[in-house]
Amino acid sequence: MTGSGSDSDEHTTRVSESFDALHEKVGGRLDDAGRDAIQRIQEAAAAKDTAALKTHLADLRERHGWLYQELAEHPRVAQLLDELALFGL
Numbered sequence: 001m002t003g004s005g006s007d008s009d010e011h012t013t014r015v016s017e018s019f020d021a022l023h024e025k026v027g028g029r030l031d032d033a034g035r036d037a038i039q040r041i042q043e044a045a046a047a048k049d050t051a052a053l054k055t056h057l058a059d060l061r062e063r064h065g066w067l068y069q070e071l072a073e074h075p076r077v078a079q080l081l082d083e084l085a086l087f088g089l
Contacts, residue, residue, distance in 0.1 A: 015046040018076040026070050034067050041071070045084060053084060 019042045023030075030038070037060045044052035061068040071077050 011048070012046050015042060015080060018074075018080045019045075021076050022071060022074050025074065026067065030067070034064050037064055037067070038071070045080060048084060050084060053081075057081075 019038065022038070037056065040056045041053065041060065044050075044056055057068070060071065072081075
């Protein structure tokens with residue numbers, strides 16, 4: 001049996017909670033471009049779209065190095081991205 005709707009709901013909730021925690025830490029320092037970049041990464045993570053996630057992370061690293069560092073060091077987000085890496089990132 002493959003993933004159920006509740007597995008998908010659980011994943012979406014984990015992504016949302018992880019990125020909410022990141023926003024609590026860095027939200028006050030985000031400009032519109034940074035906020036948009038994080039939103040794209042969150043959407044790709046929620047969709048388990050590893051190709052888009054890889055592209056958006058590379059863009060974040062290039063354009064917003066400090067924010068990429070914060071994202072990579074955030075425990076909940078880093079764990080989530082590690083798990084998604086198992087899907088082929």
